[in-house]
Structures are given as C-alpha cells and as structure tokens.
Amino acid sequence: MNVRLAALALRRVAPWWLALALMLVGVLAASSASSSEPAASALARQGVWSVLALLATLTFVPRAAGLAARFSSLEFGWVGAQPVSRARWFGACLAGSVTATLAVCALAAALAESAARFDGAALREVGLAAVPERGVLDGREPVRWSIDASADETLRVELLFVGIEPTAEVEWRARRGVEERSVRATLSRPQALELAVPPGIGTVELELERTSGGALVLLSGERLQRLTPCESSRSASLALACHALLAWTALMALALGLAPWIGTRLAAALALVATLAAWLPGDTFAADVSPVGVLVRALDVAGRGLVPGVPSLAELACTALCALAGLALFVRGLGHRRGGA
Amino acid sequence: MNPPDALLAVEVRGLVRSYRRGFLGRAHVALHGLDLAIASGECVGLVGPNGSGKSTLLRVLAAIDEPDSGQVRVFGADPDARAARLATGFCPEDSPYPTDLRARDVLALLGSLRRMERAVCERRAAELLERVGLAHVARERLGAFSRGMLRRFCIAAALLHEPKLLLLDEPTAGLDAPGFAAIESLLDEARARGTTLVISSHLLSDLHQRCERLVALVDGRIVAQGDALALAASLGSAARLELCFEGLDADSIAELRRVAEARGARLVGVQPAQSNLVELYRRNAAARKP
Numbered sequence: 001m002n003v004r005l006a007a008l009a010l011r012r013v014a015p016w017w018l019a020l021a022l023m024l025v026g027v028l029a030a031s032s033a034s035s036s037e038p039a040a041s042a043l044a045r046q047g048v049w050s051v052l053a054l055l056a057t058l059t060f061v062p063r064a065a066g067l068a069a070r071f072s073s074l075e076f077g078w079v080g081a082q083p084v085s086r087a088r089w090f091g092a093c094l095a096g097s098v099t100a101t102l103a104v105c106a107l108a109a110a111l112a113e114s115a116a117r118f119d120g121a122a123l124r125e126v127g128l129a130a131v132p133e134r135g136v137l138d139g140r141e142p143v144r145w146s147i148d149a150s151a152d153e154t155l156r157v158e159l160l161f162v163g164i165e166p167t168a169e170v171e172w173r174a175r176r177g178v179e180e181r182s183v184r185a186t187l188s189r190p191q192a193l194e195l196a197v198p199p200g201i202g203t204v205e206l207e208l209e210r211t212s213g214g215a216l217v218l219l220s221g222e223r224l225q226r227l228t229p230c231e232s233s234r235s236a237s238l239a240l241a242c243h244a245l246l247a248w249t250a251l252m253a254l255a256l257g258l259a260p261w262i263g264t265r266l267a268a269a270l271a272l273v274a275t276l277a278a279w280l281p282g283d284t285f286a287a288d289v290s291p292v293g294v295l296v297r298a299l300d301v302a303g304r305g306l307v308p309g310v311p312s313l314a315e316l317a318c319t320a321l322c323a324l325a326g327l328a329l330f331v332r333g334l335g336h337r338r339g340g341a
Numbered sequence: 342m343n344p345p346d347a348l349l350a351v352e353v354r355g356l357v358r359s360y361r362r363g364f365l366g367r368a369h370v371a372l373h374g375l376d377l378a379i380a381s382g383e384c385v386g387l388v389g390p391n392g393s394g395k396s397t398l399l400r401v402l403a404a405i406d407e408p409d410s411g412q413v414r415v416f417g418a419d420p421d422a423r424a425a426r427l428a429t430g431f432c433p434e435d436s437p438y439p440t441d442l443r444a445r446d447v448l449a450l451l452g453s454l455r456r457m458e459r460a461v462c463e464r465r466a467a468e469l470l471e472r473v474g475l476a477h478v479a480r481e482r483l484g485a486f487s488r489g490m491l492r493r494f495c496i497a498a499a500l501l502h503e504p505k506l507l508l509l510d511e512p513t514a515g516l517d518a519p520g521f522a523a524i525e526s527l528l529d530e531a532r533a534r535g536t537t538l539v540i541s542s543h544l545l546s547d548l549h550q551r552c553e554r555l556v557a558l559v560d561g562r563i564v565a566q567g568d569a570l571a572l573a574a575s576l577g578s579a580a581r582l583e584l585c586f587e588g589l590d591a592d593s594i595a596e597l598r599r600v601a602e603a604r605g606a607r608l609v610g611v612q613p614a615q616s617n618l619v620e621l622y623r624r625n626a627a628a629r630k631p
Contacts, residue, residue, distance in 0.1 A: 002454060003453070004453045005453075011441075012441070078433075080404065081429070082451070083427045083454065083455060335407075
C-alpha cells in the first residue's frame with residue numbers, strides 16, 4: 001500500500017469541518033446528560049453515537065465516491081500512467097478512507113463517554129436465541145421453548161403489555177436437569193425480564209407464564225438476548241466503534257467501486273440505499289449480517305443500557321465481501337476508462 | 342530504414358483507437374491502423390493539425406488509453422506493464438495533477454508511486470523545481486499556478502524518475518521565454534542521457550531543431566515522415582524555410598534578399614528570434630537586483 005496515496009485519500013475524504021461538528025455534538029451531549037443513572041447514560045451514549053453515525057455516513061460515503069470518480073475522470077491523466085496496480089490503488093484509497101472513519105470513531109467514543117456519566121458494571125450481549133412464534137401469555141398455557149446457553153449467562157426477554165386490566169403477574173422459569181431458576185414480575189407497562197441461566201450443561205428449558213391478572217402479555221421481538229457480565233458499561237462505545245468502522249468500510253468500498261462507472265452522486269446514493277435494508281422489519285439477515293444493520297441494532301442495544309456484542313464472523317465476512325466487490329468494480333472501472341468506443 | 346527490434350523504444354503496428362463522444366454518440370476513430378517504430382535514443386516529433394491523433398498516440402504509449410486493436414510495445418513490453426510504465430515519463434497537454442496538493446507534495450507522491458528512494462526523490466524534485474523556475478512556489482498548491490507554471494511543473498513531473506522514454510504533448514504551449522529556455526535545457530540533458538523523446542506539437546518550429554525525425558499525422562494516419570528538410574522538400578516550391586542568423590545588420594539582410602531572389606527564392610519576412618526575449622528578461626532581472 002502506498003502511504004502517500006492513502007494520505008491523499010484521507011485528506012480528501014475527511015472534511016475539516018467534521019471535527020468541529022463532532023465537538024459541537026459532544027458539547028451538547030455533555031451539557032444535556034446531567035444524571036449518572038444507567039438509563040440516562042445509556043440514552044446519552046446512544047444519542048451521541050446515533051447522530052455521529054448518521055453524520056459520518058452521509059459525509060464519508062459521498063466523499064469516498066468522489067475520490068474514486070476524481071481519479072477515474074479529471075485526474076486519470078496522471079493516475080493511469082503510474083506504475084501501480086489498480087488493486088493497490090483501491091487499497092490505498094480504502095485505507096485512507098477507513099483511517100478517516102477510525103479517527104471519527106475514536107472521537108465519537110470519547111464524546112459519547114463524556115456524555116454518559118455512569119461507568120458501572122453492565123451486561124454484554126453475546127448472542128440471540130429464537131423465541132416461540134406465538135408468544136402470547138393469556139393465563140391458559142405457559143409459553144415453552146428451549147435454548148443452548150452457558151452457566152454464566154443471563155437471559156433477557158422484552159414483554160409487551162396490553163392493558164385490559166391494570167396489571168399482570170408473570171413468572172419466567174429456566175430448568176437444566178435438576179437445577180432451576182425463576183423470576184417473577186408484576187407488569188403494568190412494557191418491561192424486560194432477566195433470568196440467570198441454571199448451572200450445568202445441556203439444553204435449557206424455558207417456561208414463561210402469566211400467573212395472575214387479566215391483561216394480555218406478549219413476547220416482544222423475535223429473539224431472546226443472551227448476556228454475560230461486563231466490568232464497565234463504557235465498553236459499549238468500543239463495541240459501537242467496531243460496528244461503525246465495519247459499516248463505513250463496507251459502504252465506502254462499494255462507493256469507491258461504483259464511482260468510476262456511474263459517477264459520484266449515483267454511486268453514493270446506491271451505496272446508501274443498501275443501508276435501508278437495516279430498517280426492514282423482521283429481516284433478521286440484515287440485522288445479523290449486514291454491517292449497517294448490525295450497527296443499527298447495536299445502537300438500539302446500547303440505548304437499553306446493555307453493551308453490544310463484538311462483531312460476528314458473519315458481519316466480518318459481509319464487510320470483506322463488500323470490500324472485494326468494491327475492489328472488483330474499481331479495478332474494472334479504471335480499466336474500462338482506458339478502453340475505447 | 343527501421344532500426345532492429347532490439348533497439349526499439351517504441352513499436353506500433355496497426356494501432357487503432359477510437360472514442361465515443363457522449364453516452365450515445367457515434368464512435369470517432371482517432372488513429373487508423375498506425376505503424377511506427379522509434380529507435381532507442383531517437384528524438385521524434387509528431388506534427389499535425391488539431392485532432393490529427395498526436396495526443397491519442399502519446400496517451401496510448403503512456404498506457405493511459407488502451408488500443409482498440411493493433412500491437413504497441415514500449416521497450417519490448419506492453420505499455421501497461423510495470424517495467425514499461427517505470428521507463429516512461431509523460432507530460433500531457435493539460436495538467437491532470439491534483440490542484441489541492443502543493444507542488445513538492447505532488448512530486449513526492451509521484452516519486453513514491455514510482456518507487457523512488459525518498460532522499461533521491463526529494464533531491465531530484467528540488468533540483469527540477471529550481472531548474473524550471475518553480476522553487477519559490479514549491480510549497481504552494483497547484484491550483485494557484487498559472488497555465489505556464491503548470492506546464493513547467495508537468496515537465497518536471499515527467500522527468501522526475503529520469504525515464505528512458507519521454508512523451509511530451511505540446512510541451513511549449515503557454516510557456517514564456519525563460520520557461521521555454523529552461524525546458525530546452527532539460528530536454529538537452531535528457532537527450533545527452535540517451536532518453537528517447539517523442540514530442541508532439543502543431544508548431545513545426547518547436548520540433549525541427551531538436552528532432553531527428555518528424556512524423557506528420559493527419560486524421561489519424563501518418564502522411565509523411567523524415568527530417569525537417571525532407572518534409573519541406575516534399576512540398577516542392579511551396580516549401581518555406583526559416584534560417585536563424587546572429588549579427589546581421591540591415592544591409593546584410595538586404596544583401597540576403599538579393600541573393601535569394603537571384604536564385605528564384607523569396608525572403609518572406611524578418612523577425613527577431615524568441616531567444617532575444619530571454620536575453621531581454623535576463624538583463625532586466627540582473628539590473629533590478631540590488
């Protein structure tokens with residue numbers, strides 16, 4: 001990789017005003033988060049990261065596309081004559097662009113953590129497990145299902161409350177062999193239930209039941225969260241930084257690849273359209289695999305006071321696939337530029 | 342007679358290159374089956390009117406454009422090959438270099454892309470900027486340069502890695518007299534090192550003193566080639582020759598006119614040479630120094 005070329009890419013992708021915008025967001029967030037409560041801190045962290053993720057996505061992706069479009073049109077007269085392979089050219093462009101996002105991630109983490117005052121222990125999401133499709137607690141049959149989980153994990157489900165009556169009492173039980181754990185709660189609003197996994201090995205049998213009260217209780221979402229203890233809630237920013245970096249890398253690689261073919265605006269727009277998949281309801285593929293989808297979900301997890309999980313192999317593989325697609329498009333795009341009518 | 346293949350810097354056979362103007366526009370053929378061989382160390386001038394295919398040929402040789410068909414070899418290799426690109430220096434007609442970078446940063450970037458050692462690149466860049474009269478603006482962005490300054494910069498950039506083949510597209514366009522003199526001197530040195538020069542210009546006067554061979558292109562085809570006098574001779578009585586004299590007074594010029602007329606020729610005009618301007622600038626600059 002050519003360091004000077006990467007530096008040129010960095011300089012062109014990172015606008016000077018972005019640092020000022022980040023500082024402004026940080027000052028606003030720090031002045032608004034006066035409480036050191038875990039929930040307030042989680043919301044402050046989520047707020048700073050959400051604004052920065054949106055701002056950085058709308059800034060970096062078009063600028064990365066502009067970088068490639070400029071090399072393949074206005075400046076092709078010197079780019080095309082250099083003894084450097086187009087793959088290395090792409091590598092340097094992507095490295096420079098990713099370095100810009102890395103700096104933003106570091107700054108965003110610092111700003112978010114200065115806004116979030118609580119730094120105590122928290123739970124980190126280590127995985128998701130399916131819940132029954134028809135998760136309605138109407139007092140007749142308990143909802144039963146089983147999952148695989150290790151002994152140090154805590155399980156978490158979110159329950160919705162349909163208020164025909166003012167309250168409902170629910171009990172959630174987990175059984176593994178002879179060991180059993182249970183938790184009871186009286187619901188009067190949507191609420192999450194957390195339950196420690198019983199010790200031992202093997203499948204964990206779960207049972208969720210409405211024990212009294214006439215209100216309908218529904219399992220929210222399609223999955224159950226598996227959590228492990230984490231020393232500090234500040235790890236959330238590190239996890240968010242990792243997901244943001246992967247999401248931006250994937251989007252910028254696609255923008256770099258598309259720009260030599262269709263120009264800056266269309267390339268940026270097309271790459272950004274890919275982010276819409278993250279908001280498709282019920283699309284678990286987008287939420288688990290697409291780096292943008294995972295980032296959006298991680299922001300949601302952080303807002304609930306949890307620490308998002310580390311990037312999964314599927315997310316890393318999807319990012320690598322986007323980078324390879326961008327590389328192939330970029331190499332072919334610059335090659336196409338040399339061709340005649 | 343063509344030189345043997347082993348000594349060829351450039352070998353072009355049946356080169357065809359076309360462009361499409363606009364997305365749905367018709368294809369325009371810029372080069373029609375061109376054949377050309379240039380010996381290593383030779384200086385060749387490409388002449389022809391606008392749109393004759395001179396720049397296209399240079400862009401193909403510099404691996405910026407790809408031929409539609411035909412064979413192109415630069416020192417025996419495909420122009421796109423790394424070895425050929427490293428051996429080639431190209432100065433395009435308009436500066437394509439990043440206008441948001443400083444002059445010395447662009448040269449440093451080019452040096453690193455051409456795998457030059459950092460110290461060597463810095464020394465060479467400083468020397469070239471000095472030679473083309475841009476040392477005082479080395480820290481300024483190219484966007485602030487005038488057309489003439491950009492021209493000088495492009496030639497410095499093409500010479501940075503001391504290429505074995507130097508391709509110059511209209512090198513003197515927009516240059517003032519001192520710039521012209523600086524470029525002339527750099528090209529003389531390149532020749533002395535054995536560099537092969539291919540210079541395109543639509544002005545014959547730019548080329549005939551330097552180039553051993555002129556290749557005339559019209560509509561993408563070679564219509565004539567040879568030395569300057571041979572090209573002129575091919576026009577018969579319509580040919581014009583430009584002679585350069587020093588130390589002639591008005592009487593001597595009148596005498597020359599009589600001699601020419603006596604031999605059936607005609608002295609068309611008398612005008613001061615470009616080098617007079619260089620001397621004028623030099624004296625003025627010297628007079629202003631404290």
